Amino acid sequence: DTKANGSVQERVGRPTDHGQIGIIDPECRLIGMHLYDGHFKVIPIDDKGGLKESFNIRLEELQVIDIAFLFGCARPTIA
16 A cells, blocks of 8 residues: 655756665664765654655765665664
């Protein structure tokens, strides 16, 4: 069943050359997506599994090959 839908398209930004990456925090606190060079989109997940308002984090690295969430961190942390 579809729980939510929407667009993650941005008005600015260059689509990544190395493929889009979508990951979920091991504790299901948020969804992370690398869709555009220099940006990491974050979609927080509430306690009931609902999606909150998304936001972008700037990445200094433009040549991202892979991203992973680290296990056991008090706050969601990517590497």
